[in-house]
Amino acid sequence: MRRGGRPYGRSVTVIATESLTMRYPRVTALDRLTLDVAPGVVGLVGANGAGKSTLIKILLGLLPATEGRASVLGLDVATEGPGIRERVGYMPEHDCLPPDVTATEFVVHMARMSGLPPAAARERAADTLRHVGLYEERYRPVGGYSTGMKQRVKLAQALVHDPQLVLLDEPTNGLDPVGRDEMLGLIRRVWTDFGISVLVTSHLLGELERTCDHVVVVDGGRLLRSSSTADFTRTTASLAVEVTDSDRHPDGAAALLRALDGAGARARAEGRLLLVDMPDERVCDTVRDAVAGLGLGLVRMEQRRHGIAEVFRPGDADTPAPATADPAGTGPAAPAATAGPATPAGPDVSRKEGDGDAAA
Numbered sequence: 001m002r003r004g005g006r007p008y009g010r011s012v013t014v015i016a017t018e019s020l021t022m023r024y025p026r027v028t029a030l031d032r033l034t035l036d037v038a039p040g041v042v043g044l045v046g047a048n049g050a051g052k053s054t055l056i057k058i059l060l061g062l063l064p065a066t067e068g069r070a071s072v073l074g075l076d077v078a079t080e081g082p083g084i085r086e087r088v089g090y091m092p093e094h095d096c097l098p099p100d101v102t103a104t105e106f107v108v109h110m111a112r113m114s115g116l117p118p119a120a121a122r123e124r125a126a127d128t129l130r131h132v133g134l135y136e137e138r139y140r141p142v143g144g145y146s147t148g149m150k151q152r153v154k155l156a157q158a159l160v161h162d163p164q165l166v167l168l169d170e171p172t173n174g175l176d177p178v179g180r181d182e183m184l185g186l187i188r189r190v191w192t193d194f195g196i197s198v199l200v201t202s203h204l205l206g207e208l209e210r211t212c213d214h215v216v217v218v219d220g221g222r223l224l225r226s227s228s229t230a231d232f233t234r235t236t237a238s239l240a241v242e243v244t245d246s247d248r249h250p251d252g253a254a255a256l257l258r259a260l261d262g263a264g265a266r267a268r269a270e271g272r273l274l275l276v277d278m279p280d281e282r283v284c285d286t287v288r289d290a291v292a293g294l295g296l297g298l299v300r301m302e303q304r305r306h307g308i309a310e311v312f313r314p315g316d317a318d319t320p321a322p323a324t325a326d327p328a329g330t331g332p333a334a335p336a337a338t339a340g341p342a343t344p345a346g347p348d349v350s351r352k353e354g355d356g357d358a359a360a
């Protein structure tokens with residue numbers, strides 16, 4: 001795929017919104033959303049009905065916002081929709097492929113629609129179908145494709161006109177864990193290999209954590225948090241400590257928990273394991289001194305980085321919890337106080353259709 005000639009650098013804003021509000025007759029889908037998104041892979045996560053698709057449609061200039069402003073690649077969505085659609089690729093959430101045409105025919109058609117001449121359209125279609133791993137299958141009718149293959153055709157058509165940004169609405173929907181991993185890998189490479197920025201929506205926190213440089217979390221149309229993936233987890237590292245029991249301390253973990261509390265370190269027990277908050281490296285000395293002072297044996301002491309989902313522990317005052325979260329997918333330091341359907345890609349923050357009405 002051809003790169004270069006970009007009118008913007010890596011440090012400028014790709015998407016900016018200011019108090020963006022979208023009111024449908026019975027629902028406020030977006031509520032004063034203010035965002036600033038830099039180039040790279042950005043995840044937009046929220047439960048069903050959180051307002052993700054509405055935001056994408058506004059950013060494409062397809063839907064006028066009720067209030068507020070938004071720009072994409074520096075272009076105003078209210079007045080420069082055609083210019084935006086020229087520079088932006090869009091992968092819709094729902095199945096929208098004609099079953100009786102081949103992937104090549106469809107993607108060439110989409111390339112022609114965006115203004116490419118016939119030869120360039122064929123070349124670009126072949127390139128993008130190769131990128132998404134459908135080169136061998138490109139002459140088969142789309143109707144016979146698996147869900148994963150259809151998602152790849154949708155991704156290919158979003159990329160075919162060599163956009164500067166792609167908006168991907170739930171690209172892993174309906175995929176099994178392997179298909180999901182492959183799709184996430186492809187998405188990552190859209191940025192790393194081709195320099196095309198990505199805004200990808202999902203209701204699975206875990207999958208965005210692995211794929212995105214930056215994560216934006218919305219709930220009921222409101223911004224919960226927008227920060228780099230690293231920032232999400234930087235402040236949530238912990239030290240996992242396991243100690244032996246002794247004659248003096250038949251429950252070594254409980255004794256250590258008390259000692260750490262006395263020393264001003266925050267910790268919680270998870271079975272025989274203590275998870276000690278780790279604002280900085282000095283916590284290691286505190287733990288070591290406490291263990292030695294109690295005369296316990298140290299079985300293990302290792303640093304753990306929490307998943308993004310743990311940032312959303314219910315009870316965290318400054319980080320509200322999503323509707324549901326799955327402890328099974330959060331890795332070794334999963335929170336105890338969350339509940340929800342297990343998914344291999346991490347917590348599923350989806351909820352029933354209509355819940356978003358609460359924002360009205």
Ligand SMILES: Nc1ncnc2c1ncn2[C@@H]1O[C@H](COP(=O)(O)OP(=O)(O)OP(=O)(O)O)[C@@H](O)[C@H]1O
Binds near residue numbers: 024046093354356
């Ligand atoms: N055209 C419409 N008319 C009225 N209400 C709408 C319309 N489109 C969306 N909504 C409502 O706006 C809210 C946000 O919907 P939206 O589709 O943007 O959410 P989402 O986060 O993309 O969820 P999903 O993943 O389920 O599509 C929901 O309550 C939805 O029912």
